[in-house]
Amino acid sequence: MTRKPIILSAVALLAVGASLPGIAHHSANMFDRSQTIDLVGEVVEFQWTSPHIWIQINVENEAGVLEEWSIEGGVPNRLYRAGWRPNSFEPGDRVIIRGSPMRDGGKAALFIGAKLDDGSTLGRFE
Amino acid sequence: MRVLRTIAVFTAIAMTMATGLTRAQSADSGALPDWSGVWQMTTNTVFDQATVQPPGGNANTVGTREFPPYNEKWEAIYEANLGLVARGQFPDSITTCGTPAGFPRMMNLPAGIEFVVRPEQFWIITEDGPNVMRVYTDGRPHPAAEDRWPTYTGESVGHWEDDTLVFETISLKAHMILDRTGVVLSEQARIVTRMREIEDDLIEAHFAIDDAEALTETWHVRIQYARLPPGTRMIEFACAENNRNPVDEQGRTLTLDREGNILDQL
Numbered sequence: 001m002t003r004k005p006i007i008l009s010a011v012a013l014l015a016v017g018a019s020l021p022g023i024a025h026h027s028a029n030m031f032d033r034s035q036t037i038d039l040v041g042e043v044v045e046f047q048w049t050s051p052h053i054w055i056q057i058n059v060e061n062e063a064g065v066l067e068e069w070s071i072e073g074g075v076p077n078r079l080y081r082a083g084w085r086p087n088s089f090e091p092g093d094r095v096i097i098r099g100s101p102m103r104d105g106g107k108a109a110l111f112i113g114a115k116l117d118d119g120s121t122l123g124r125f126e
Numbered sequence: 127m128r129v130l131r132t133i134a135v136f137t138a139i140a141m142t143m144a145t146g147l148t149r150a151q152s153a154d155s156g157a158l159p160d161w162s163g164v165w166q167m168t169t170n171t172v173f174d175q176a177t178v179q180p181p182g183g184n185a186n187t188v189g190t191r192e193f194p195p196y197n198e199k200w201e202a203i204y205e206a207n208l209g210l211v212a213r214g215q216f217p218d219s220i221t222t223c224g225t226p227a228g229f230p231r232m233m234n235l236p237a238g239i240e241f242v243v244r245p246e247q248f249w250i251i252t253e254d255g256p257n258v259m260r261v262y263t264d265g266r267p268h269p270a271a272e273d274r275w276p277t278y279t280g281e282s283v284g285h286w287e288d289d290t291l292v293f294e295t296i297s298l299k300a301h302m303i304l305d306r307t308g309v310v311l312s313e314q315a316r317i318v319t320r321m322r323e324i325e326d327d328l329i330e331a332h333f334a335i336d337d338a339e340a341l342t343e344t345w346h347v348r349i350q351y352a353r354l355p356p357g358t359r360m361i362e363f364a365c366a367e368n369n370r371n372p373v374d375e376q377g378r379t380l381t382l383d384r385e386g387n388i389l390d391q392l
Contacts, residue, residue, distance in 0.1 A: 027221070027306070027379045028186055029214030030390065045384065049368035051223065056384055070383050072370070077237045077253050077361035081354070106389040108381045 031072075031100040031110040039069055039097045039109065046089035048076055055089055055111065057097060071097050073111035073123075088122060089114075098125055159289050159323055161241040164358040165351040168328075173234050173305040174347045185306040188212045192309060200312070200340035207308025215377035216308055220255070222373060223365035228278035228302040229295055230317060230333055232257040233349060238360050241321070241329065241351075248284065248291060253363045261293045268296060276313050278302065290322040312339035327353035 041059035055071040073079065076086075089095065094117040099109030113125030171185045172178045174192040183190035191208055194200075210216040219225045227235060235254040242249035246264040251257070261282040268274070274281050276299040284293025300313040315337040324330045328350055335345040370382040381389045 027211070027214055027216060027218065029188070029211075030379060030381055047368055047384070050363050051365045051367070051369055052371070054368070054370065054384065068383070070370070070381070070389065072381070075237060075254070075363065077363055080361060081358070102381065102389070104391040106381060106391055107383075108389045 032103045033100045037101045043089045043093040048086040070108040071111050158243045164238040164354045168350045194345050195341050195343045223369050226257050226278040292320050294318050311337050314339040
Protein backbone atom coordinates (compact mmCIF):
# COMPACT_ATOMS: atom_id res chain seq x y z
CA MET A 1 0.00 0.00 0.00
CA THR A 2 1.27 3.45 -0.87
CA ARG A 3 1.26 5.77 2.07
CA LYS A 4 0.40 9.41 1.62
CA PRO A 5 3.05 11.99 2.49
CA ILE A 6 3.12 12.63 6.18
CA ILE A 7 2.34 16.30 6.13
CA LEU A 8 -0.44 17.30 3.80
CA SER A 9 -0.35 20.95 4.63
CA ALA A 10 1.16 23.54 6.87
CA VAL A 11 -1.23 26.41 6.79
CA ALA A 12 -1.24 29.55 8.87
CA LEU A 13 -4.62 29.89 10.50
CA LEU A 14 -4.44 32.87 12.78
CA ALA A 15 -7.96 32.40 14.05
CA VAL A 16 -7.46 28.86 15.26
CA GLY A 17 -6.09 29.67 18.69
CA ALA A 18 -9.23 31.27 20.04
CA SER A 19 -11.43 28.29 19.28
CA LEU A 20 -9.20 25.42 20.24
CA PRO A 21 -10.50 23.15 22.97
CA GLY A 22 -9.27 24.46 26.29
CA ILE A 23 -6.20 22.91 27.80
CA ALA A 24 -7.13 22.65 31.42
CA HIS A 25 -4.00 21.99 33.27
CA HIS A 26 -0.93 23.60 31.77
CA SER A 27 0.44 26.21 29.46
CA ALA A 28 0.15 25.35 25.77
CA ASN A 29 2.91 27.74 24.77
CA MET A 30 5.00 24.92 23.36
CA PHE A 31 2.48 24.61 20.54
CA ASP A 32 2.27 27.21 17.80
CA ARG A 33 -1.43 27.76 17.54
CA SER A 34 -1.04 30.05 14.55
CA GLN A 35 0.02 27.00 12.51
CA THR A 36 -1.66 23.75 11.57
CA ILE A 37 -0.31 20.50 10.19
CA ASP A 38 -2.13 17.48 8.85
CA LEU A 39 -0.53 14.19 9.80
CA VAL A 40 -1.47 11.04 7.92
CA GLY A 41 -0.71 7.82 9.66
CA GLU A 42 -1.76 4.80 11.68
CA VAL A 43 -2.82 4.85 15.29
CA VAL A 44 -0.41 3.05 17.59
CA GLU A 45 -2.09 3.76 20.91
CA PHE A 46 -4.93 5.88 22.24
CA GLN A 47 -4.47 6.98 25.85
CA TRP A 48 -7.86 7.92 27.32
CA THR A 49 -6.40 9.44 30.46
CA SER A 50 -6.29 12.47 32.72
CA PRO A 51 -5.16 15.18 32.58
CA HIS A 52 -5.14 14.87 28.78
CA ILE A 53 -5.80 12.27 26.16
CA TRP A 54 -2.99 11.33 23.78
CA ILE A 55 -3.12 9.81 20.33
CA GLN A 56 0.06 8.07 19.25
CA ILE A 57 0.38 7.71 15.51
CA ASN A 58 3.07 6.42 13.18
CA VAL A 59 3.66 8.65 10.20
CA GLU A 60 6.08 8.24 7.36
CA ASN A 61 8.57 11.04 6.89
CA GLU A 62 9.84 12.30 3.57
CA ALA A 63 12.64 9.71 3.65
CA GLY A 64 10.10 6.93 3.98
CA VAL A 65 10.92 6.23 7.62
CA LEU A 66 8.13 5.76 10.14
CA GLU A 67 8.16 8.22 13.02
CA GLU A 68 5.90 8.21 16.05
CA TRP A 69 4.05 11.44 16.81
CA SER A 70 2.30 12.32 20.07
CA ILE A 71 -0.94 14.23 19.70
CA GLU A 72 -2.18 15.92 22.85
CA GLY A 73 -5.90 16.45 23.23
CA GLY A 74 -8.41 17.62 25.81
CA VAL A 75 -9.73 16.12 29.00
CA PRO A 76 -11.86 12.94 29.02
CA ASN A 77 -14.76 14.58 30.90
CA ARG A 78 -15.36 17.29 28.33
CA LEU A 79 -14.44 15.13 25.35
CA TYR A 80 -16.95 12.49 26.46
CA ARG A 81 -19.66 15.14 26.52
CA ALA A 82 -18.59 16.16 23.02
CA GLY A 83 -19.16 12.62 21.76
CA TRP A 84 -15.74 11.03 22.21
CA ARG A 85 -15.41 7.58 23.73
CA PRO A 86 -12.47 5.54 25.05
CA ASN A 87 -12.45 3.64 21.74
CA SER A 88 -12.71 6.66 19.47
CA PHE A 89 -9.32 5.65 18.14
CA GLU A 90 -8.01 2.10 18.06
CA PRO A 91 -4.60 0.73 17.13
CA GLY A 92 -4.42 0.21 13.40
CA ASP A 93 -6.88 2.97 12.51
CA ARG A 94 -5.77 5.01 9.51
CA VAL A 95 -6.31 8.68 10.31
CA ILE A 96 -5.56 12.19 9.27
CA ILE A 97 -4.93 14.29 12.35
CA ARG A 98 -4.93 18.06 12.21
CA GLY A 99 -3.03 19.83 14.95
CA SER A 100 -0.90 22.74 16.00
CA PRO A 101 2.77 21.76 15.84
CA MET A 102 5.40 22.32 18.49
CA ARG A 103 7.29 25.55 18.01
CA ASP A 104 10.63 23.78 18.17
CA GLY A 105 9.87 21.03 15.69
CA GLY A 106 9.35 18.25 18.22
CA LYS A 107 7.25 15.28 17.15
CA ALA A 108 4.10 16.37 18.94
CA ALA A 109 1.04 18.46 18.18
CA LEU A 110 -2.00 19.90 19.88
CA PHE A 111 -5.15 18.22 18.58
CA ILE A 112 -7.56 20.23 16.46
CA GLY A 113 -9.45 17.57 14.53
CA ALA A 114 -9.25 14.15 12.94
CA LYS A 115 -10.70 12.28 9.99
CA LEU A 116 -10.89 8.51 10.05
CA ASP A 117 -10.83 6.12 7.12
CA ASP A 118 -14.62 5.74 7.25
CA GLY A 119 -14.99 9.46 6.68
CA SER A 120 -16.11 10.26 10.21
CA THR A 121 -14.52 13.20 11.96
CA LEU A 122 -13.79 14.32 15.51
CA GLY A 123 -13.03 17.83 16.66
CA ARG A 124 -12.74 20.49 14.01
CA PHE A 125 -11.96 18.98 10.66
CA GLU A 126 -13.80 20.89 7.97
CA MET B 127 -45.05 62.10 66.32
CA ARG B 128 -45.04 59.36 68.98
CA VAL B 129 -47.62 57.42 66.97
CA LEU B 130 -45.47 57.61 63.85
CA ARG B 131 -42.39 56.48 65.77
CA THR B 132 -44.35 53.55 67.23
CA ILE B 133 -45.54 52.52 63.79
CA ALA B 134 -42.01 52.73 62.47
CA VAL B 135 -40.69 50.58 65.30
CA PHE B 136 -43.40 47.96 64.79
CA THR B 137 -42.79 47.99 61.06
CA ALA B 138 -39.08 47.45 61.58
CA ILE B 139 -39.72 44.61 64.02
CA ALA B 140 -42.20 43.02 61.63
CA MET B 141 -39.75 43.24 58.73
CA THR B 142 -36.98 41.75 60.83
CA MET B 143 -39.24 38.90 61.90
CA ALA B 144 -40.37 38.33 58.34
CA THR B 145 -36.79 38.16 57.09
CA GLY B 146 -35.83 35.79 59.86
CA LEU B 147 -38.91 33.71 59.21
CA THR B 148 -38.08 33.46 55.54
CA ARG B 149 -34.60 32.19 56.30
CA ALA B 150 -35.91 29.79 58.94
CA GLN B 151 -38.58 28.49 56.60
CA SER B 152 -36.03 28.04 53.88
CA ALA B 153 -33.75 26.06 56.13
CA ASP B 154 -36.42 24.06 57.93
CA SER B 155 -38.99 23.34 55.27
CA GLY B 156 -36.72 22.23 52.49
CA ALA B 157 -37.57 25.30 50.43
CA LEU B 158 -33.97 25.85 49.47
CA PRO B 159 -33.39 26.03 45.72
CA ASP B 160 -32.86 22.91 43.67
CA TRP B 161 -29.39 23.27 42.19
CA SER B 162 -28.97 19.56 41.58
CA GLY B 163 -27.27 18.26 38.47
CA VAL B 164 -24.03 19.22 36.81
CA TRP B 165 -23.23 22.79 35.81
CA GLN B 166 -20.62 24.36 33.58
CA MET B 167 -19.41 27.91 33.29
CA THR B 168 -20.66 29.71 30.21
CA THR B 169 -17.50 31.62 29.33
CA ASN B 170 -13.83 30.85 28.86
CA THR B 171 -11.49 30.80 31.86
CA VAL B 172 -10.62 34.49 31.94
CA PHE B 173 -11.75 35.34 35.48
CA ASP B 174 -12.93 38.90 34.86
CA GLN B 175 -14.73 38.99 31.54
CA ALA B 176 -15.72 42.62 32.14
CA THR B 177 -12.19 44.01 31.95
CA VAL B 178 -10.33 41.52 29.77
CA GLN B 179 -8.25 42.88 26.92
CA PRO B 180 -8.49 42.15 24.10
CA PRO B 181 -12.26 41.73 24.49
CA GLY B 182 -13.10 38.04 24.48
CA GLY B 183 -9.44 37.16 25.04
CA ASN B 184 -8.49 33.65 26.08
CA ALA B 185 -6.47 33.02 29.24
CA ASN B 186 -4.19 30.69 27.29
CA THR B 187 -3.31 33.34 24.74
CA VAL B 188 -0.23 35.48 25.33
CA GLY B 189 -1.17 39.14 25.63
CA THR B 190 -4.52 38.59 27.29
CA ARG B 191 -4.92 40.47 30.56
CA GLU B 192 -7.53 41.83 32.92
CA PHE B 193 -7.59 45.01 34.94
CA PRO B 194 -8.25 44.31 38.61
CA PRO B 195 -8.08 47.50 40.71
CA TYR B 196 -4.55 46.67 41.78
CA ASN B 197 -2.33 49.09 43.64
CA GLU B 198 1.06 49.82 42.10
CA LYS B 199 2.86 47.00 43.88
CA TRP B 200 0.41 44.29 42.88
CA GLU B 201 0.03 45.59 39.34
CA ALA B 202 3.79 45.03 39.08
CA ILE B 203 3.35 41.50 40.40
CA TYR B 204 0.66 40.85 37.79
CA GLU B 205 2.83 42.31 35.02
CA ALA B 206 5.68 40.04 36.10
CA ASN B 207 3.31 37.06 35.86
CA LEU B 208 2.21 38.21 32.41
CA GLY B 209 5.87 38.20 31.42
CA LEU B 210 6.26 34.64 32.65
CA VAL B 211 3.18 33.65 30.66
CA ALA B 212 4.71 35.17 27.54
CA ARG B 213 7.89 33.15 28.08
CA GLY B 214 5.99 29.94 28.78
CA GLN B 215 7.29 29.88 32.35
CA PHE B 216 4.26 30.81 34.37
CA PRO B 217 4.22 28.71 37.52
CA ASP B 218 0.63 27.51 37.36
CA SER B 219 0.41 25.36 40.45
CA ILE B 220 -2.14 22.95 39.05
CA THR B 221 0.27 22.10 36.24
CA THR B 222 2.18 19.97 38.68
CA CYS B 223 -0.96 17.99 39.52
CA GLY B 224 -0.10 18.46 43.15
CA THR B 225 -2.17 21.22 44.73
CA PRO B 226 -5.83 22.27 44.59
CA ALA B 227 -6.95 25.09 42.34
CA GLY B 228 -8.34 26.83 45.41
CA PHE B 229 -10.99 29.52 45.65
CA PRO B 230 -12.10 31.39 43.65
CA ARG B 231 -10.27 29.68 40.80
CA MET B 232 -12.26 26.50 41.33
CA MET B 233 -15.28 28.56 40.25
CA ASN B 234 -13.38 29.35 37.06
CA LEU B 235 -12.58 25.88 35.73
CA PRO B 236 -13.96 24.73 32.40
CA ALA B 237 -15.39 21.30 33.25
CA GLY B 238 -18.32 20.12 35.36
CA ILE B 239 -19.17 21.64 38.71
CA GLU B 240 -21.77 20.66 41.31
CA PHE B 241 -23.53 22.93 43.77
CA VAL B 242 -24.86 20.80 46.60
CA VAL B 243 -27.44 22.60 48.72
CA ARG B 244 -28.01 21.33 52.23
CA PRO B 245 -29.63 23.25 55.08
CA GLU B 246 -26.46 23.39 57.14
CA GLN B 247 -23.78 23.41 54.43
CA PHE B 248 -23.24 24.26 50.78
CA TRP B 249 -20.72 22.17 48.87
CA ILE B 250 -18.92 23.06 45.66
CA ILE B 251 -17.41 20.08 43.86
CA THR B 252 -15.44 20.40 40.64
CA GLU B 253 -14.39 17.74 38.17
CA ASP B 254 -11.10 19.39 37.30
CA GLY B 255 -8.68 19.15 40.14
CA PRO B 256 -10.83 17.74 41.64
CA ASN B 257 -11.70 20.36 44.23
CA VAL B 258 -14.14 20.35 47.14
CA MET B 259 -15.19 23.42 49.11
CA ARG B 260 -17.56 23.69 52.05
CA VAL B 261 -19.59 26.73 53.00
CA TYR B 262 -21.18 26.52 56.45
CA THR B 263 -24.71 27.89 56.48
CA ASP B 264 -25.70 26.76 59.98
CA GLY B 265 -25.17 30.14 61.52
CA ARG B 266 -21.66 29.62 62.84
CA PRO B 267 -19.13 32.46 62.63
CA HIS B 268 -15.69 32.20 61.08
CA PRO B 269 -13.17 30.39 63.27
CA ALA B 270 -11.24 32.67 65.60
CA ALA B 271 -8.00 34.05 64.22
CA GLU B 272 -5.93 31.61 66.26
CA ASP B 273 -7.95 28.68 64.90
CA ARG B 274 -7.43 29.28 61.21
CA TRP B 275 -4.61 29.67 58.73
CA PRO B 276 -4.34 30.33 55.01
CA THR B 277 -5.60 27.42 52.91
CA TYR B 278 -6.52 26.86 49.28
CA THR B 279 -10.27 27.11 49.82
CA GLY B 280 -10.13 29.28 52.94
CA GLU B 281 -12.89 29.50 55.51
CA SER B 282 -16.45 30.19 54.34
CA VAL B 283 -19.64 30.90 56.23
CA GLY B 284 -22.89 32.10 54.75
CA HIS B 285 -26.65 32.26 54.79
CA TRP B 286 -29.61 32.31 52.45
CA GLU B 287 -31.43 35.53 51.58
CA ASP B 288 -34.53 34.05 49.99
CA ASP B 289 -33.18 32.38 46.82
CA THR B 290 -29.71 33.91 47.08
CA LEU B 291 -26.79 32.23 48.81
CA VAL B 292 -24.44 34.76 50.37
CA PHE B 293 -21.13 33.63 51.80
CA GLU B 294 -17.88 35.20 52.88
CA THR B 295 -14.51 33.55 52.35
CA ILE B 296 -11.35 34.47 54.24
CA SER B 297 -8.02 32.83 55.15
CA LEU B 298 -6.97 32.18 51.57
CA LYS B 299 -3.38 31.46 50.62
CA ALA B 300 -1.52 34.30 48.96
CA HIS B 301 -0.56 34.28 45.29
CA MET B 302 -3.04 31.60 44.27
CA ILE B 303 -3.78 32.37 40.66
CA LEU B 304 -7.32 33.11 39.57
CA ASP B 305 -6.66 32.29 35.95
CA ARG B 306 -3.78 31.53 33.63
CA THR B 307 -3.10 35.17 32.77
CA GLY B 308 -1.54 35.39 36.23
CA VAL B 309 -4.11 37.25 38.35
CA VAL B 310 -3.32 36.75 42.05
CA LEU B 311 -4.45 38.03 45.45
CA SER B 312 -2.87 38.36 48.88
CA GLU B 313 -3.68 36.63 52.16
CA GLN B 314 -5.78 39.68 53.02
CA ALA B 315 -8.35 38.77 50.36
CA ARG B 316 -11.92 38.71 51.64
CA ILE B 317 -14.48 37.57 49.12
CA VAL B 318 -18.24 37.89 49.46
CA THR B 319 -19.98 35.63 46.97
CA ARG B 320 -23.65 35.93 46.07
CA MET B 321 -25.14 33.07 44.06
CA ARG B 322 -28.61 32.97 42.58
CA GLU B 323 -30.42 31.16 39.78
CA ILE B 324 -31.13 34.25 37.68
CA GLU B 325 -33.19 32.26 35.19
CA ASP B 326 -34.07 28.61 34.74
CA ASP B 327 -30.89 26.51 34.65
CA LEU B 328 -28.58 29.53 34.85
CA ILE B 329 -26.79 30.45 38.06
CA GLU B 330 -24.81 33.65 38.45
CA ALA B 331 -22.08 34.06 41.03
CA HIS B 332 -21.12 37.61 41.93
CA PHE B 333 -17.78 37.94 43.67
CA ALA B 334 -17.10 41.14 45.62
CA ILE B 335 -13.39 40.97 46.36
CA ASP B 336 -11.65 43.17 48.88
CA ASP B 337 -7.94 42.89 49.49
CA ALA B 338 -6.41 45.63 51.62
CA GLU B 339 -2.92 44.64 50.53
CA ALA B 340 -3.45 44.30 46.79
CA LEU B 341 -6.56 46.24 45.70
CA THR B 342 -7.48 49.91 45.86
CA GLU B 343 -11.22 49.23 45.81
CA THR B 344 -13.70 46.36 45.76
CA TRP B 345 -13.31 44.22 42.64
CA HIS B 346 -16.62 42.94 41.27
CA VAL B 347 -16.63 39.86 39.04
CA ARG B 348 -19.51 37.80 37.69
CA ILE B 349 -19.44 34.25 36.33
CA GLN B 350 -22.46 32.31 35.08
CA TYR B 351 -23.03 28.56 35.06
CA ALA B 352 -25.49 26.66 32.88
CA ARG B 353 -27.07 23.39 33.98
CA LEU B 354 -26.02 20.51 31.73
CA PRO B 355 -28.70 18.14 30.38
CA PRO B 356 -30.54 15.91 32.89
CA GLY B 357 -28.65 12.73 33.60
CA THR B 358 -25.23 14.27 33.04
CA ARG B 359 -22.76 12.63 35.40
CA MET B 360 -19.57 13.92 36.94
CA ILE B 361 -16.51 12.21 35.48
CA GLU B 362 -13.32 11.46 37.33
CA PHE B 363 -10.30 13.65 36.75
CA ALA B 364 -7.05 12.33 38.21
CA CYS B 365 -4.35 14.74 37.17
CA ALA B 366 -1.40 12.54 38.08
CA GLU B 367 -2.71 9.58 36.08
CA ASN B 368 -0.77 10.38 32.93
CA ASN B 369 0.82 13.81 33.22
CA ARG B 370 3.04 14.07 30.16
CA ASN B 371 3.59 17.79 30.65
CA PRO B 372 5.87 18.15 33.67
CA VAL B 373 7.46 21.47 34.60
CA ASP B 374 11.25 21.68 34.62
CA GLU B 375 13.50 23.67 36.97
CA GLN B 376 13.24 26.73 34.73
CA GLY B 377 9.47 26.65 34.92
CA ARG B 378 9.05 25.41 31.37
CA THR B 379 6.23 23.02 30.60
CA LEU B 380 7.70 20.03 28.80
CA THR B 381 6.11 17.49 26.50
CA LEU B 382 6.96 13.81 26.90
CA ASP B 383 6.50 10.90 24.57
CA ARG B 384 4.75 7.80 25.88
CA GLU B 385 8.03 6.38 27.12
CA GLY B 386 8.72 9.50 29.19
CA ASN B 387 11.36 10.95 26.87
CA ILE B 388 11.39 14.73 26.42
CA LEU B 389 10.15 15.76 22.98
CA ASP B 390 11.10 19.42 23.35
CA GLN B 391 14.25 20.44 21.48
CA LEU B 392 15.88 22.05 24.53
